[in-house]
Amino acid sequence: MNIQDLLAPEVMILDLQATTKRAALKEIIASLYNAGKIRDEQEFLEGILAREAQTTTGLGEGIAMPHSKNAAVITPTIAFARSGKGVDYDSLDGQPVELFFMIAVPTDANDTHLQALANLSRYLLQDGFMAKLKTAPTSQAVWDLFAGDEVPTTLGSHVAADAPYLVAVTACTTGIAHTYMAEEALKKEAEKLGVHIKVETNGASGVGNRLTPEDIANAQGVIVAADKKVEMQRFDGKRLIKRPVADGIRKPDELIDLALQDEAPVFHADGSETPSDNHTQDLSVGKAFYQHLMSGVSSMLPFVIGGGIAIALAFLIDQSLGVPHDQLASLGTYHPIAAFLKQIGGAAFGFMLPVLAGYIAYSIAEKPGLVAGFVAGEIAATGYNIYNVGLDATHAPIPSGFLGALVGGFLAGGIMLLLKSAFKKLPKSLDGIKSILFYPVLGVILTGFAMLIINIPMSA
Template sequence: MYYLVWHNSSHIKQPLCEEVMNLTTLTHRDALCLNARFTSREEAIRTLAQRLTTLGKIADSDAFLEEVFTRENLGPTALGEGLAVPHGKTPAVKEAAFAVATLSQPLIWEGVDGPEPVELIFLLAIPQDEAGSTHMQLLTALTTRLAADEMRARVQAATTADELLSALDDEGDALTVTTPLTAPSIVCVTACPAGIAHTYMAAEYLEKAGRKLGVNVYVEKQGANGIEGRLTAEQLNAASACIFAAEVAIKERERFAGIPALIVPVAEPIRHAEQLIRQALALEPQSEKRAQQEDIQQPEGLKTELKQALLSGISFAVPLIVAGGTVLAVAVLLAQIFGLQHLFDQVNSWLWMYRKLGGGMLGILMVPVLAAYTAYSLADKPALAPGFAAGLAANMIGSGFLGAIAGGLIAGYLMRWVKNHLRLSRKFNGFLSFYLYPVIGTLGAGSLMLFVVGEPVAWINNSLTAWLNGLSGANALLLGAILGFMCSFDLGGPVNKAAYAFCLGAMANGVYGPYAIFASVKMVSAFTVTASTLISPRLFKEFEIETGKSTWLLGLAGITEGAIPMAIEDPLRVIGSFVLGSMATGAIVGAMNIGLSTPGAGIFSLFLLHDAGYGGLLAAAGWFGAALVGTAISTLVLLLWRRHAVKQGKYMTDGVTP
């Protein structure tokens, strides 16, 4: 065990890793090539592979070399600072081992940013059945150990096998370097596609350079296990600059708004960490106002956490639903307008392909995606694969939208429990993230959905479907009014999203009335803003009038958020009027029993309605007419309330009081 005091965030020593791997047990003096000289990367790899074959570590040298060169073609294995770690995982390896070559002359090797000189080569040979454990353990141990300049220098300077083995066996001394609280601070994020080697090496180098320069450097690693070492609000607020060393998108980047940022490839800190810190400190402050961050609080309770998880899942599923619905809508419209119904139904025709593409996004992908990202919101990246598995299981047993929610919650809470209780030393991070988490989660969540929870949820789902199909008369009218109220109550907020989720769930079960109600109601608030500002502009402020010029277009696209600026300005009267008109619209569409099975089509839904026996033209007129009736009611109520408020001096406009 060895320890490190991280800057001055606390004066308590914290473990860098739970157990230090003894590297010398995986190599041999005959696997070491000192002061070697190679003409090519291929020659170096073949020479080191031959050493391991002679030692009996590799059964089939040709098969091993084929695997190594295949891996070389997939991505760079030069990690910067003159270090390259080629590796192969194959049944041709009998026993895990590595060979080392120190070079008398640098050799050009492919790195993250292109060819780079290499002076130290470690060739890893891993049996296939140890691909997750020994491979990740060895790779992490090597990259962490060799991040120290002194360690690399000792290995490179070794003139005998004993000296090199001694350098590898050195676990390093305790390092207790502190940085004053008054020193400048920098926050950093490191992330690479695999989330292991470069992510942690870049972090090590940035922290080491910060200690050397007397700068507080705080690094958040967004790796295979999700976010590790999450930056606190205090660290973000105190930061003079930030460094993004990443090859993938930064998670939750809005936290860094207003902080001068330096963006570089993930390998850059390995080569020029001190230079990057100096460049970051020299950045000019941004003109953008910097918001003070607050630490993320734990959810107030289970209810809040469940709501957040569901809304998160829906937010990730919405683009899929909109895209799939639009593609399907286009296919249906083309078939109807141009008389291409025969192509629409003909297997493997181009129009049938589009129909299947859009339909597949809605009918096959929607449930697994919703489940996966509901789970993701609860337990981060380790819950993604189990969430997808739970959603797929929901599709298999016909539990639909409710099954997606249940499966996502099961996978999320299961993986949270696994993350909290299954603890291995840091060197097993790769094995834990890429093997144990997805396998345990998939088997656990999938089994619970298939054999325990799924069937009862499917029964509830089918019962709800039967109830919705049986609605008529006053019951259908009441359902429409309720959905209308929910849609316009918070204009895209949690209540609106709850109604949206209900309608999508019903649609997934073959009940299309609720979504037809929802789609018609979505136009009411936007149309009302435009109509009211056109009819009596003197009752509104200038920004409301400007807003009204474009919200009708948003309404045609089915977007309610365009009405939010006016609602924020005068919430009681504006939201109240929206809700009254929306309830009327919902009641009309509900009573007509019109259906809509294509989400996200906006005004083009006119051509996609299930007409309930009215005929396409009459159904379209009723559906759109209901939105206009609701708009008229909302506009009249809003104008009366606003006029009264202005006269009473309760609301001030930019114009002349009428």
């Protein structure tokens, strides 16, 4: 699949009338709705605005790429719109936006769609390409500009063999647009500066161009341009620059220059990061909270969707095959195949709260937070409080549900950060036992006791 398979001429707007950000988004969404590409304008708008609340998709130089993976999307589509006046969009460079690419992707979009969207980002960074988009007279002419499956590139062809070598990781919260824009910007700037660079992308379709241990060992420095958690332990002992993904797009020259300097901060894994290495350094408290929360929610959703559909199929089968009136209480489990499907769905649902809490804690404290977060989520799901401890307990467990798991995930992550800080000065020789014994044992026990306090108010 190439860009032309997603770029729909029938939804293009070559003379956008809106002059404000929200009005522009609504005008483009209306075009998608009228063409039958989405089923609900308001639902899709809310998804777009939620993405904008994280970081503006106004990338600078007159381009905006609002995007959302959304249940309201019927057909994966890129809606192109062009404004002659420009729209005040709160862009990264503060300039008005003239060219819009609104990306509408279903929640179950496959890798092919996502690879095509990554290709769009590379097209937009080609020299002279934007000028062609601004002067294309018709929708068909815009569509024709994106001919071909791949973007021609000569990156790296003029860099000397003995030039400095860097590695980089790019990642945005949705993994659709900014990830690949930052990748291409870093490659382009590296060629201009005479620097070799290998860029790993942590996109929605998975990890692309993964860095090997040999790549990292040979690198003079590391650049991490990311708005979500990426694997950091592998960079232990390397000079590392950590910035938001937007800086990878807007300031690639600055990042490359900093990574090459001998004064660049050295990254130390296992909780001994310097303040400049912390993955939330550039986030406000609210944005950091949102990032950790979305890490848990996005990991939980596949369990909800898979389990929910399995349970729905169980009821559908029983309704289709028929259930006696005196057995209606068994609807969903009356026929063997329905009962089996409901059991599968229930198993998936059973993981929902542990996964939510576990990946919130993982986002906060990396791998050590995972086990403590899972324990917090399981206690929230099954219920446990001080009044039903012991063999003669008469009180039923009190589960605290979603809210308990949410609070428990943050609690587990916080506890693990405290433990990391407490063990930071242990001898290097104890690093192995610290990770496999100290962190899990103390993290699980302390989180478990903390949940005794959390469960009661959260259940209320």
